Amino acid sequence: xxxxxxxxxxxxxxxxxxxxxxxxxxxxxxxxxxxxxxxxxxxxxxxxxxxxxxxxxxxxxxxxxxxxxxxxxxxxxxxxxxxxxxxxxxxxxxxxxxxxxxxxxxxxxxxxxxxxxxxxxxxxxxxxxxxxxxxxxxxxxxxxxxxxxxxxxxxxxxxxxxxxxxxxxxxxxxxxxxxxxxxxxxxxxxxxxxxxxxxxxxxxxxxxxxxxxxxxxxxxxxxxxxxxxxxxxxxxxxxxxxxxxxxxxx
Amino acid sequence: xxxxxxxxxxxxxxxxxxxxxxxxxxxxxxxxxxxxxxxxxxxxxxxxxxxxxxxxxxxxxxxxxxxxxxxxxxxxxxxxxxxxxxxxxxxxxxxxxxxxxxxxxxxxxxxxxxxxxxxxxxxxxxxxxxxxxxxxxxxxxxxxxxxxxxxxxxxxxxxxxxxxxxxxxxxxxxxxxxxxxxxxxxxxxxxxxxxxxxxxxxxxxxxxxxxxxxxxxxxxxxxxxxxxxxxxxxxxxxxxxxxxxxxxxxxxxxxxx
Numbered sequence: 001x002x003x004x005x006x007x008x009x010x011x012x013x014x015x016x017x018x019x020x021x022x023x024x025x026x027x028x029x030x031x032x033x034x035x036x037x038x039x040x041x042x043x044x045x046x047x048x049x050x051x052x053x054x055x056x057x058x059x060x061x062x063x064x065x066x067x068x069x070x071x072x073x074x075x076x077x078x079x080x081x082x083x084x085x086x087x088x089x090x091x092x093x094x095x096x097x098x099x100x101x102x103x104x105x106x107x108x109x110x111x112x113x114x115x116x117x118x119x120x121x122x123x124x125x126x127x128x129x130x131x132x133x134x135x136x137x138x139x140x141x142x143x144x145x146x147x148x149x150x151x152x153x154x155x156x157x158x159x160x161x162x163x164x165x166x167x168x169x170x171x172x173x174x175x176x177x178x179x180x181x182x183x184x185x186x187x188x189x190x191x192x193x194x195x196x197x198x199x200x201x202x203x204x205x206x207x208x209x210x211x212x213x214x215x216x217x218x219x220x221x222x223x224x225x226x227x228x229x230x231x232x233x234x235x236x237x238x239x240x241x242x243x244x245x246x247x248x249x250x
Numbered sequence: 251x252x253x254x255x256x257x258x259x260x261x262x263x264x265x266x267x268x269x270x271x272x273x274x275x276x277x278x279x280x281x282x283x284x285x286x287x288x289x290x291x292x293x294x295x296x297x298x299x300x301x302x303x304x305x306x307x308x309x310x311x312x313x314x315x316x317x318x319x320x321x322x323x324x325x326x327x328x329x330x331x332x333x334x335x336x337x338x339x340x341x342x343x344x345x346x347x348x349x350x351x352x353x354x355x356x357x358x359x360x361x362x363x364x365x366x367x368x369x370x371x372x373x374x375x376x377x378x379x380x381x382x383x384x385x386x387x388x389x390x391x392x393x394x395x396x397x398x399x400x401x402x403x404x405x406x407x408x409x410x411x412x413x414x415x416x417x418x419x420x421x422x423x424x425x426x427x428x429x430x431x432x433x434x435x436x437x438x439x440x441x442x443x444x445x446x447x448x449x450x451x452x453x454x455x456x457x458x459x460x461x462x463x464x465x466x467x468x469x470x471x472x473x474x475x476x477x478x479x480x481x482x483x484x485x486x487x488x489x490x491x492x493x494x495x496x497x498x499x500x501x502x503x504x505x506x507x
Contacts, residue, residue: 016323016352024311024358024368034421039364041423132364 036132043130044123047143052174053122057115060092063177068218070207071099071183076198079103084207084218087177097179100221108221109228111249113179120232121178124246125170128153128237136237148173155242162193166242173204179230180204182247292457293327294502296348298465300377301494302412303437305474305483309429311358311369312416322375324350326500328383338389342400347380348408358418369418379408379441387449398449402461407440433476433483439494441467447500455506465496 025035044050056062071083084100093115101108128138129151139152153168169186172178184204190197212218228249236246299319307314330344351374358369383404390397413434420428447461469492474485 016350017355018321018353019355019357021357021359023361025361025364027361031421035360035364035368037423038368038419038421039360039366042366134363 039132040127040130043143044126047126047130048146049143049149049174050122050126052146053125053149053172053178054119056174056178057118057122058092059089059095059115059118059177063087063089063095065089066209068207068209068212069176069180069183069204070211070218072201072203072205073103074201076200082215082217083183084212084215084221085180085183085204086212086223087180095177095179097177098223098225099183100218100223100225102217108225109249110223110225111179111228111230113177113230117230117232118178120234121181121247123234124232124236125149125151125172127234128246131237135240138237146174153237153246155240155244157240157242158192160192164192164242165190168245171203176204176206179247182230182249288332288455288506289329290332290342290344290457290504290506291329292346292459292502292504293325294459294500296322296324296326296350296498296500298322298324298350298377298496298498300350300375300410300496302373302375302410302435303469303472303492304412304414304433304435305478307416307431307478309416309431310418310427312371312418312429312431314414314416314431320352320354320373320375322350322352322377324348324352324377326502328504330383332387332506338391340387340389342383342385342387342402344383344385345381346383348378350377351375367419368421370416372413372415374411374413376411377408379406379439381406381441381443383443383445385445389451394453396451396453398451400445400447400449400461402443402445402447402463404443404445405441406443407438410435410437410439412436429479431476431478433474433478435472435474437469437472439467439469441465441496451506457504457506458502459504460501461499463498463500465498467494467496468492469494 025032029035065088067087069085069087071085073083074080081103083102086098088096088098090096095113097111097113099109099111128136129140129143131137139154141150143149149172151170151172153170154165156163156165158164167188169188170181171184172181173184183202186199186201188197188199231248231250233244233246236244300322301317302320303317304314306316326346326348328344328346330342332340332342334340353375354373356371357367360366360368381404383402385400385402387398387400411434414431416429416431418429420426443463443465445461445463447459449457449459451457469490472487472490474483476483
């Protein structure tokens with residue numbers, strides 16, 4: 001009896017509701033561009049991950065006065081080594097990022113990173129991630145996470161039979177200054193005509209001052225290097241040119 | 251259409267559970283009692299197409315008509331007494347009630363590639379009421395299962411609550427094309443009904459039934475509240491004389507005691 005009444009009640013509950021889903025627009029609809037723009041706006045304004053990065057433009061509130069990071073470098077030629085980064089907070093909206101290139105392949109440098117650069121970088125990333133035009137959209141991980149974001153900027157030059165493609169896979173970690181994505185990425189270059197490809201990978205992890213002091217290479221540096229300028233292009237996603245990158249150091 | 255699976259599942263479930271069900275009834279029910287006067291209790295599931303009256307609205311992604319049929323499901327209960335008239339013919343006087351509640355939700359996503367909810371349509375129905383009925387039955391006896399076709403007439407009164415909400419977020423940058431329809435309606439009605447059905451009665455007095463019903467509703471009162479794009483739609487109509495026809499189907503079980 002109980003099982004029967006239970007079955008009947010369940011049957012009634014199951015049968016009394018209907019949930020459906022439909023797609024309202026497609027690329028042939030006259031309002032398609034409006035829909036894309038609306039979706040992009042919603043994505044930029046409401047995604048948790050972008051809100052988190054924007055909040056962290058108040059550097060002194062969210063980051064330690066002084067912090068260290070280790071950059072693991074793996075190059076296509078087989079070279080593997082660690083570089084180091086020191087971040088010094090100079091106030092609410094300014095920080096100095098010092099990059100110590102232990103391999104000495106390139107110059108160690110010091111970069112000023114500001115709150116406005118932080119916001120420009122958030123805009124550059126969100127413009128690419130939230131662009132719903134297939135050619136220009138960055139591949140990305142879940143935007144409703146508030147701890148990290150993986151995104152891919154794929155650029156391509158040439159025709160289908162002879163092209164060069166660069167794939168930049170970035171990892172932006174919310175607890176690190178956003179500028180550090182410059183050294184938390186994998187860059188893959190593929191040349192169709194020669195069939196050759198090259199991948200160089202940089203990955204960051206937090207490192208303490210004490211660990212730096214006990215690391216043979218990290219402790220060598222006095223962290224005073226030649227200065228470089230960070231340039232952010234919020235519209236970089238809008239072009240497939242190989243040079244159209246979201247950030248550069250000059 | 252979910253009606254057919256519901257009918258099949260109910261009958262299947264019934265047969266699977268009949269043995270346990272007997273624990274609750276009078277074990278002294280005898281074969282001869284089938285032809286005597288006896289009490290009857292039944293419950294079942296209903297399906298009806300309810301004609302819903304709401305203010306019409308033609309939106310970008312919703313077209314709400316002034317009157318539209320919705321599929322509604324629910325349960326019914328009845329208790330009564332059957333009187334034998336002789337030669338397998340009997341009549342049953344019964345009182346009972348029904349409670350139907352259904353909802354429909356439709357989410358309009360931007361597109362296959364863009365995971366953004368742009369429109370939502372929600373329709374909730376709750377229809378309930380009580381009735382008295384009389385039926386004329388004819389018992390066809392068999393060794394295992396008896397059949398009892400019946401013709402039932404009933405009178406009743408009920409209330410229908412309907413809520414309809416439609417929102418469209420808009421695609422213009424300033425959201426100037428956003429739409430919102432949020433209206434609820436309550437209507438009271440009296441009805442007469444005619445049903446045609448069959449009872450399947452076991453030798454132990456366990457009954458399952460299936461029946462089709464035609465209800466003639468007389469809606470006597472309707473109150474509407476809510477707004478369409480900010481414009482109030484509140485109204486109250488009394489002493490209405492609006493007629494509607496409803497077709498419904500029921501399956502269920504019961505027992506004689």
